Amino acid sequence: MGHKVSKATTKIEDVSGEGVERSLTPGDDKNSGEPAAKYQNFIVGHEDSMGAEGGAESSEVNAKSSSAGKRQNFGRRNSKICPSLVDSEEGEPSVISSEVCKCFITVSASSGEHGESAEVGKKEPGSDHATSGRGAVPVPVNQRKELGMLSTMEFYNMLMEGPTSPYLYDPHYVLIIDTREKEEYESLHIITAVHVTVLSESLMVSDFSKYVHIILYDKDGRSHCLTESPMSQLQMRLEDFEPEVLEGGFDAWLTKHPYLCTDEIIFSELQREEMFFTYPSMILEDWLYQGAGQHATNEKIISDLGITHVINVGLEHPSPFKVRMQYFEVRVTDDPGSNIINIFPKATDFMRQAKLSKGKVLVHCNLGVSRSSAVILAFLITEFHWTLMDAYKVLKNTRNVVRPNLGFLKQLSEYEERIFGKKLTDIDEIHFG
Numbered sequence: 001m002g003h004k005v006s007k008a009t010t011k012i013e014d015v016s017g018e019g020v021e022r023s024l025t026p027g028d029d030k031n032s033g034e035p036a037a038k039y040q041n042f043i044v045g046h047e048d049s050m051g052a053e054g055g056a057e058s059s060e061v062n063a064k065s066s067s068a069g070k071r072q073n074f075g076r077r078n079s080k081i082c083p084s085l086v087d088s089e090e091g092e093p094s095v096i097s098s099e100v101c102k103c104f105i106t107v108s109a110s111s112g113e114h115g116e117s118a119e120v121g122k123k124e125p126g127s128d129h130a131t132s133g134r135g136a137v138p139v140p141v142n143q144r145k146e147l148g149m150l151s152t153m154e155f156y157n158m159l160m161e162g163p164t165s166p167y168l169y170d171p172h173y174v175l176i177i178d179t180r181e182k183e184e185y186e187s188l189h190i191i192t193a194v195h196v197t198v199l200s201e202s203l204m205v206s207d208f209s210k211y212v213h214i215i216l217y218d219k220d221g222r223s224h225c226l227t228e229s230p231m232s233q234l235q236m237r238l239e240d241f242e243p244e245v246l247e248g249g250f251d252a253w254l255t256k257h258p259y260l261c262t263d264e265i266i267f268s269e270l271q272r273e274e275m276f277f278t279y280p281s282m283i284l285e286d287w288l289y290q291g292a293g294q295h296a297t298n299e300k301i302i303s304d305l306g307i308t309h310v311i312n313v314g315l316e317h318p319s320p321f322k323v324r325m326q327y328f329e330v331r332v333t334d335d336p337g338s339n340i341i342n343i344f345p346k347a348t349d350f351m352r353q354a355k356l357s358k359g360k361v362l363v364h365c366n367l368g369v370s371r372s373s374a375v376i377l378a379f380l381i382t383e384f385h386w387t388l389m390d391a392y393k394v395l396k397n398t399r400n401v402v403r404p405n406l407g408f409l410k411q412l413s414e415y416e417e418r419i420f421g422k423k424l425t426d427i428d429e430i431h432f433g
Contacts, residue, residue, distance in 0.1 A: 336407025
């Protein structure tokens with residue numbers, strides 16, 4: 001997890017980009033002689049934003065709190081057999097890999113400021129994405145949900161969802177059903193999961209309507225294609241409740257998230273609160289996360305996720321792991337008048353360099369709502385050439401509580417104009433939407 005350094009360089013500068021470097025010598029570092037990393041403990045200060053902190057984030061979280069008792073419409077079809085799977089000569093289904101059941105279509109980017117639709121279908125040389133507008137690239141849309149499939153990333157974010165505490169604390173938020181052999185379940189299973197045999201013993205079909213989500217998993221994600229398997233039988237039984245199947249099954253989940261597996265059987269809300277605590281949202285698969293200060297200062301979370309780089313956007317929380325990780329610290333309050341636009345390029349470069357070094361990045365502020373969202377949106381606009389609106393939709397889909405304050409949205413709109421030469425997003429649709 002990053003390099004230990006004997007001399008960490010802290011660069012303190014204002015948003016104009018001018019600053020000075022200071023040398024810090026961690027007292028507990030034992031690997032003297034190693035050079036400081038390029039971005040080790042990079043700090044950006046903002047002198048004009050030292051007012052009341054956290055007010056906008058707190059109010060936005062409260063405004064966005066929603067009941068977990070309402071079932072969401074995921075646009076899934078009734079057919080649960082994936083047509084992308086090609087049977088082998090022996091009649092067995094092919095292995096479900098990351099490339100299977102990912103049916104993507106290209107949608108247009110947001111309309112321009114004069115209402116013209118983004119053009120779809122053109123491709124830049126060497127690009128796999130259609131382009132539109134002035135270089136804006138549409139977001140690929142994942143249609144495998146229509147097939148009743150759920151990726152490990154989508155399932156991870158589902159478990160973490162909640163404004164201040166995870167909805168998972170509510171026993172009726174998600175019903176996770178393990179269809180493997182009972183011995184396998186008792187040895188290790190996904191946290192809060194029940195074994196399929198419990199259903200016939202204690203639940204009537206009508207009871208399933210109480211759950212917001214119903215997730216099924218097997219050993220390796222293949223048995224839902226076999227008509228007589230427990231998975232397929234259960235899918236047919238629960239068809240009216242739109243269950244989803246975890247791609248890759250338990251094996252794939254255990255490989256990515258062993259810290260979210262247990263041998264304990266958890267039923268009550270009290271048990272859930274004792275056994276489970278929230279992790280940051282996963283924005284880009286396996287390397288970019290967004291969360292709150294409580295995540296960034298929790299050593300277990302940092303270790304479980306393998307975080308190597310942290311962007312600390314705020315004043316409320318320290319950066320406690322400077323000896324072993326690289327930090328980019330932005331001293332700014334969550335105030336509409338705070339200047340944040342000038343740090344977008346440096347924060348984006350910090351994330352880009354972390355990705356190139358195969359690192360994992362956590363971007364956080366106080367609550368993971370406003371300031372950290374602005375930084376990640378700027379990165380998505382720059383790195384993927386998505387419009388502000390499309391970047392916001394992607395971010396909102398992975399972390400539902402995101403809500404940059406209006407001042408940050410105006411600066412993001414200005415940043416979008418710098419990238420594309422014109423404004424492509426009506427920020428009122430984001431702010432009031």
